[in-house]
Amino acid sequence: xxxxxVASRSAEQKGSRDSRxxxxxxxxxxxxxxxxxxxxxxxQLQEDGRRPYAAIGKAVGLSEAAVRQRVQKLxxxxxxxxxxxxxxxxVGFRRQAMVGVNVEGDVESVADALSAMSECEYVxxxxxxxxxxxEIVCEDDDHLLDVINxxxxxxxxxRSTESFVYLKLxxxxxxxxxx
Amino acid sequence: xxxxxVASRSAEQKGSRDSRxxxxxxxxxxxxxxxxxxxxxxxQLQEDGRRPYAAIGKAVGLSEAAVRQRVQKLxxxxxxxxxxxxxxxxVGFRRQAMVGVNVEGDVESVADALSAMSECEYVxxxxxxxxxxxEIVCEDDDHLLDVINxxxxxxxxxRSTESFVYLKLxxxxxxxxxx
DNA sequence: CTTCGATCGTGCGGAATTCGCAGGAGTAGG
DNA sequence: CCTACTCCTGCGAATTCCGCACGATCGAAG
Numbered sequence: 001x002x003x004x005x006v007a008s009r010s011a012e013q014k015g016s017r018d019s020r021x022x023x024x025x026x027x028x029x030x031x032x033x034x035x036x037x038x039x040x041x042x043x044q045l046q047e048d049g050r051r052p053y054a055a056i057g058k059a060v061g062l063s064e065a066a067v068r069q070r071v072q073k074l075x076x077x078x079x080x081x082x083x084x085x086x087x088x089x090x091v092g093f094r095r096q097a098m099v100g101v102n103v104e105g106d107v108e109s110v111a112d113a114l115s116a117m118s119e120c121e122y123v124x125x126x127x128x129x130x131x132x133x134x135e136i137v138c139e140d141d142d143h144l145l146d147v148i149n150x151x152x153x154x155x156x157x158x159r160s161t162e163s164f165v166y167l168k169l170x171x172x173x174x175x176x177x178x179x
Numbered sequence: 180x181x182x183x184x185v186a187s188r189s190a191e192q193k194g195s196r197d198s199r200x201x202x203x204x205x206x207x208x209x210x211x212x213x214x215x216x217x218x219x220x221x222x223q224l225q226e227d228g229r230r231p232y233a234a235i236g237k238a239v240g241l242s243e244a245a246v247r248q249r250v251q252k253l254x255x256x257x258x259x260x261x262x263x264x265x266x267x268x269x270v271g272f273r274r275q276a277m278v279g280v281n282v283e284g285d286v287e288s289v290a291d292a293l294s295a296m297s298e299c300e301y302v303x304x305x306x307x308x309x310x311x312x313x314e315i316v317c318e319d320d321d322h323l324l325d326v327i328n329x330x331x332x333x334x335x336x337x338r339s340t341e342s343f344v345y346l347k348l349x350x351x352x353x354x355x356x357x358x
Numbered sequence: 359c360t361t362c363g364a365t366c367g368t369g370c371g372g373a374a375t376t377c378g379c380a381g382g383a384g385t386a387g388g
Numbered sequence: 389c390c391t392a393c394t395c396c397t398g399c400g401a402a403t404t405c406c407g408c409a410c411g412a413t414c415g416a417a418g
Contacts, residue, residue: 034270042270045263049228052376052404066367068405079269083353084224086259091213091221093355098277098305098312100343108349115350123350126277128343133277137355164279164307170287171294171302174262176272176316231375231405245396247376 034079037062041070042080046175049082087169093137095144096166100130105157107131113155119147130162213258216241220249221259225354228261266348272316274323275345279309284336286310292334298326309341 034042040060044051053071054064062070074080088096103110107125114134115123122135134152138144148163213221219239223230232250233243241249253259267275282289286304293313294302301314313331317323327342 039270042263042265047262049261049263054404063368064404065369065406069366080263080265081353082228082261082263083226084221084228084259084261085264085353086221088355090258091218091355098303111347111349120350121352121355124277124348125346126343127346129341130343133343162308164305164309164312167304167306168290169303170290171299173300174260174264176267176270176300233375242397243375244377244398248395 038070038074041067042074043175045071045080045082049084085172085174087172088137089166089169092139094140095138096169097136097138097144097148098164098166099134099136099148099152100162100164101132101134101152102129102159102161103131103157104159107157110155110157114152117147117151119143119151217249217253220246221253222354224250224259224261228263264351264353266351267316268345268348271318273319274317275348276315276317276323276327277343277345278313278315278327278331279341279343280311280313280331281308281338281340282310282336283338286336289334289336293331296326296330298322298330 037060041056044056044059053067056062056071057064057067060067071080075082101110101114111123111125111132114120114132119136119138120134121137122133124133125131126133136144136147136152138147144165148161152158152161216239220235223235223238232246235241235250236243236246239246250259254261280289280293290302290304290311293299293311298315298317299313300316301312303312304310305312315323315326315331317326323344327340331337331340
């Protein structure tokens with residue numbers, strides 16, 4: 001697939017539209033319209049976030065400078081972030097949990113309130129028997145208890161919560177592009 | 180805090196043990212025993228996965244080469260990975276869901292089976308009304324339906340599942356160290 | 359049809375970073 | 389004391405990053 005991109009480069013470049021046309025319409029109203037080349041760049045960086053721009057350029061058929069500019073734009077737009085990820089349990093956070101939340105009233109405002117809490121690492125609005133799913137990372141049991149019972153339940157609009165304490169993280173991947 | 184580390188460097192270096200002693204005992208039996216310096220390095224890379232080694236070294240009080248060697252070891256050991264992360268909805272995966280799974284028999288073997296599926300991005304064993312929580316990423320509704328009803332439920336030992344389809348991702352962070 | 363402005367890619371040279379390797383220092387065990 | 393091992397440092401050399409000027413394409417306006 002990389003060779004495909006490379007091989008078609010010159011044709012693309014002088015073609016009228018090439019593969020840079022938006023791959024899909026925006027659904028959120030704020031989707032920054034990614035083309036195939038940016039997707040390929042993201043895919044490269046999902047394999048290795050420190051891969052040199054020149055190597056990425058060779059893989060996707062762009063110059064080093066062009067890759068650099070695209071990556072910078074993707075970062076600026078917030079489409080992508082390049083970070084180190086770990087298993088929190090390994091790094092000293094002893095308690096982690098997924099919390100299902102039921103809301104009365106405006107779900108989004110509750111989601112915003114929870115997002116503002118540093119212990120909430122992941123907040124998503126869902127359809128199903130929970131309105132929100134929230135992943136929280138804590139230092140110990142006391143901290144966990146405090147966050148769930150004092151902080152989350154104190155948010156106006158939170159009707160009820162159900163907690164799932166993590167026992168063991170089995171898989172964590174970020175390479176959707178590469179399958 | 181950075182200045183603390185930097186200031187105490189020379190003392191640490193000639194001290195008998197310095198801050199490099201393991202911060203916590205291993206709980207999993209396979210935890211590679213991280214010291215304070217490695218934690219600080221991870222923290223730097225959680226802010227920016229492409230930060231130069233020299234800059235990290237200045238922040239944690241190590242030479243560029245030492246940081247490089249430590250980062251390489253952390254990557255080799257699988258303690259940390261440096262990757263690009265995105266909101267899958269932005270990158271063209273239109274359906275995403277959290278699935279709670281109830282298991283009869285060996286939970287871990289079911290977790291392994293689910294981990295082997297490329298659509299399962301995140302698999303964790305939990306305590307609570309689900310034995311497993313699985314996050315899945317799909318291209319569209321058909322794909323999602325297929326994964327949940329055909330693939331996940333076909334795994335031996337899966338008793339029941341409950342799905343929470345993602346409506347909107349509100350927060351996604353990886354900076355536990357920096358708070 | 360031409361021009362203007364904006365976007366995007368390329369090439370280049372200098373600065374900065376990464377890389378590999380040869381020590382030095384501390385520790386544990388015999 | 390000596391060896392083996394681990395971890396850090398310092399230093400050239402190769403590579404990469406970065407800023408910038410220029411060319412090409414496209415849409416809109418004149």
